[in-house]
Amino acid sequence: MAEYEITTAGIRDMARFLEWADDEQWNPGKLDHLPFHAADPRGFFLGRLGGEPVASVSAVRYGTDFGFIGFYIARPPVRGQGYGIQAWRAAMKHLDGRNVGLDGVIDQQDNYRKSGFRTAWTHVRYAGVPGGEEPAGDITVVDAGSVPFDRLASYDRRFFPARRDAFLSLWVGVPGHTALVALRDGELSGFGVVRPAESGARVGPLYAASDDIALALLNGLSTAQEGAPVALDVPDVNTAAVRLMERLELEPTFECARMYTSDAPDIDLAGIFAATTIELG
Template sequence: MAPIVSVRPCTVEEASEYFFKWPRDEQWNPGNQGHDLNQVYYNLDPQSFFVGTIAGDGGAETVVSIVAVVRYGKDSAFVGFYIVAPEHRGKGYGLTVFQHALNHVEDRPCVGLDAVMEQVHNYKKSGFTIVSWENERRTGSADVIVERLSSFETLEGKMIKNACDVPIGELYRLEEKYNGWNRPVFVSEWIKFHSNNAKYGRFSVAVMEEGKVLGYGCVRPAITSFRVGPLFAQSPDVAKAILYKLAKLATEALAQPDSDITPSVKPVFDIDIPIVNPQVVALFDELDMPNTFTTLRMWKGRKPEVDTDGIFAIATCEVG
């Protein structure tokens, strides 16, 4: 008989140990050196990062499963980082920690996750029966993006700026329009994290016209590539201008002699796109960026109302 699993919130040290290293070992390509986890994700809701543990020989505690369910406002939450240690799979340890997470947000009418396709049937059993769209992780050369989108270095009548230099309220507006949530703390911290620091390879770009933000995007190094997200834009041209600038900044950052980007990071962009938007699919097909990984955005309760026409990339698979 398998030992009984106990579930508790993790410490900040455990977050670095398990919520970074386990996704890395699963080849999920998490943020470079766990910076996004330590500086943004965990601080959003520390009491919602859970570890499942069992008592080993002599009573020593062993972590066997993890999950996070970050809460936004009073209505929403997003599940991520759901992993069971390979040597402990098939014993029910995952279901226990997952159910604990759902109980933690049982008062929320809108709970989402991005499901790997082989687990979709299991999530349906847990009540995730509503689907927004399928995400495809499109992967391609940042140098090719710079070359092919060079004509979008400027946009007539529009300003291309650092996203940290535009009115933050405009970014809150786009977040609610395209993601369906009011989560100002995440947006503020995400922009601060991507504060255009070449040493760390993190950048954010926005396009403005007459004081209004038409779109913005962020890029950060992961383990083997750069991950882009979100990329919100009112038109494909605005998205192309943002993508061009992000690719140019990222490739230049890799060439910096004082870079803090680990050598494993290559000039490659990974972008999780909702294929419900045909304009998005067409853009990345034109850039010869194939699908390398598929997830399904699923909901328990109800899904948020969003304008999918402007979603060119989701923010994250980990915290929505």
């Protein structure tokens, strides 16, 4: 019987994670492995059967008390044989003692509940080319690089349960990523990133103090894609964000449940118009 082992995945291995995620129709960003790996270099696990990669999972640690599970995939030929769950257990051990979050696809949510996860809200993926609605004229949208990084990281912290500076510095700086901020009356009032994906482009995060600021940012991010379709993972509990997607005639194409092992973190959910990623939170 072939030996099965679970090892920490290096950055080269993570290119395979993206390929497998694309096979699952998750449409990852083309260069996601670079900032993802920086978030927690020991937080990615690869299961090999007889030396052949067959299962993946990520378990990224943030700060001292939060973690996030993603990339939970067993390749079709080995599903139902226990290799995926062994990788899952290794990932959860890596996050022992933390509140753990994940975005669970519909057919796995019951299994996650059995592992102690509870649904907090649903992310609905809206996709398409945003309609040509114009935002208010008192909003200035500029390159995120014009804002000191510490200020940008502190702003991100309003919407995420822990600092993630290593990830964020690459997320805004990887070639092909466009990062914008919105200023109103000189105050930082919104932040968004768009990145090329296997199909179209993905927007995330999209943070904004109001729907008109979110609109201004989304227009700028969409323009950077030169008319290519974009996709955003929108928390359904943010009704202003859902209404904006509907006004812009974007179509719901996919959904997954944001789940936690403990209480949902205390973050500015009303300001999240799109999650950063469904893989790392």
